[in-house]
């Protein structure tokens with residue numbers, strides 16, 4: 001759970017080579033990387049800049065006389081800072097630097113850079129590299145810093161699948177300005193399934209423990225109830241079970257789209273890039289945020305024992321919550337999706353609705369009302385309505401400010417909270433729709449029935465959570481909301497008998513979960529005692545600190 005020092009080698013270094021190095025370059029590097037003869041990482045973020053890539057300070061200046069790039073970090077803030085596996089494990093890195101050719105700044109480009117000797121593993125001359133120190137989590141990964149002192153690499157180490165610098169310094173542009181950002185888009189496409197998995201782990205622990213833990217009574221009786229029978233406990237956990245499934249389904253779709261994009265880009269078609277960038281930016285942000293919230297609720301649902309490291313939930317939280325920051329800080333990424341949404345509104349206003357992509361076509365279609373009792377399709381229309389309402393409102397606010405003479409960037413900043421709200425609602429609609437589609441495709445009738453219950457729980461929970469938007473313009477009445485609440489409570493109770501099976505179906509082993517509370521055999525109490533006894537503080541009855549500190553204090557006459 002704490003990560004692996006070579007994780008970034010597989011997660012970003014190799015994918016960056018696959019997507020950005022030419023076939024000829026990959027003949028030299030890829031097989032070696034795959035065989036782990038060389039170990040690499042993805043070094044982009046700097047001490048002073050992570051979100052705003054255009055301001056990265058590391059430069060790669062082309063020297064036409066030697067046909068080399070000179071890598072340089074001119075000041076402290078230019079040091080690469082954060083890359084996983086950079087500090088101690090990697091001997092190579094894909095380094096993102098601002099490329100300068102013939103005094104022209106050509107923006108961020110990726111370079112393969114050797115950092116350490118392949119035999120001795122010592123850092124090479126001109127390179128300063130090390131670990132950035134302990135973090136909230138991921139402490140088995142050596143996130144590192146890296147500086148260059150006019151460090152030279154051959155021209156051919158610029159990753160040249162999509163753009164090139166010829167020996168004489170002629171620059172051949174890529175087919176899309178942001179094609180060098182593909183390693184990030186890849187990880188973002190995988191994050192919904194990855195985060196769904198973290199959420200699933202925490203829920204497995206909390207749900208299993210909630211069937212072992214008995215406390216209090218619902219009706220007066222002989223035996224105290226399992227805490228999972230409380231409606232509040234179900235409300236805390238079951239909507240997150242639905243989300244863990246929903247995120248996984250949405251993630252499968254974005255992974256498929258990324259694979260399709262890779263193929264299309266190789267044939268020169270970059271039309272999917274903007275859509276996938278917008279989609280994964282929003283999805284990454286909503287999913288990581290909701291996952292962190294869900295894991296924290298799972299921890300609290302385990303009461304005091306949830307706070308113990310024996311629950312292992314705090315470890316899962318620490319790793320998962322990193323996703324709110326890495327691969328693009330969540331607010332920054334929501335604003336990327338918002339750009340796409342505002343552009344879509346502008347297209348509609350210009351009478352070009354026909355040009356809208358399938359995920360935003362609903363922004364042009366007004367719905368007057370819904371009959372929620374008819375089922376999930378009507379809920380989808382309600383989600384569309386709230387997302388459309390907020391997207392139009394936020395866009396109009398921005399466009400009005402522009403019209404009033406505000407600079408574009410200032411108008412954007414003044415509208416940004418509303419814009420991020422629109423992005424979240426649009427993404428939650430997407431998640432609900434992929435959930436619905438995925439459940440429709442399930443062939444096994446018994447499985448389909450249980451997943452349909454989860455889907456119903458999800459859409460009722462989500463709609464209630466968005467109620468302010470739906471009430472704002474009278475789209476939903478208060479009696480419709482009462483219906484949504486009743487449905488929500490109905491599905492909590494309906495899911496209860498299947499709750500343990502739903503989490504067991506994820507098939508985490510005890511070794512994976514590392515949780516005393518979430519043990520498959522349910523023997524929680526005896527193992528909590530054994531776990532406590534194994535604490536280093538219990539190795540001796542009397543600690544050395546008693547002689548050193550306590551006794552002098554206790555014997556003092558003051």
Ligand SMILES: CCCCCCCC/C=C\CCCCCCCCCCC/C=C/C(=O)SCCNC(=O)CCNC(=O)[C@H](O)C(C)(C)COP(=O)(O)OP(=O)(O)OC[C@H]1O[C@@H](n2cnc3c(N)ncnc32)[C@H](O)[C@@H]1OP(=O)(O)O
Nearest residue numbers: 007050051052053178181190191194273277326327328339
């Ligand atoms: C949970 C685990 C997930 C990992 C799973 C991976 C898969 C492997 C599977 C299993 C293994 C599991 C093992 C797990 C181990 C854990 C691993 C932990 C991984 C952690 C690794 C972390 C790595 C990093 O963080 S790398 C650094 C990431 N950095 C960022 O994300 C920076 C964010 N900033 C940006 O991306 C950009 O600066 C920006 C997009 C915000 C702005 O860029 P800029 O150039 O300034 O562009 P801008 O002017 O705003 O926009 C101009 C137009 O360009 C469009 N655009 C921008 N980006 C893109 C793009 N990528 N594609 C297409 N288009 C793009 C933008 O929309 C604008 O368009 P417009 O039309 O003009 O509006």
Ligand SMILES: Cc1cc2nc3c(=O)[nH]c(=O)nc-3n(C[C@H](O)[C@H](O)[C@H](O)COP(=O)(O)OP(=O)(O)OC[C@H]3O[C@@H](n4cnc5c(N)ncnc54)[C@H](O)[C@@H]3O)c2cc1C
Nearest residue numbers: 042043044045049050051082083084322326327328329331
């Ligand atoms: C666990 C972990 C692993 C990482 N691994 C890697 C790696 O392998 N390789 C790598 O290169 N990097 C890595 N990073 C770095 C990571 O990608 C960046 O930290 C991340 O992109 C955020 O950038 P930042 O730190 O500059 O945040 P900042 O941009 O400084 O964010 C600070 C605040 O400013 C706000 N903000 C910034 N810009 C805007 C804006 N335009 N509009 C509105 N608000 C804004 C943010 O929302 C946030 O609230 C990792 C980070 C972590 C935590």
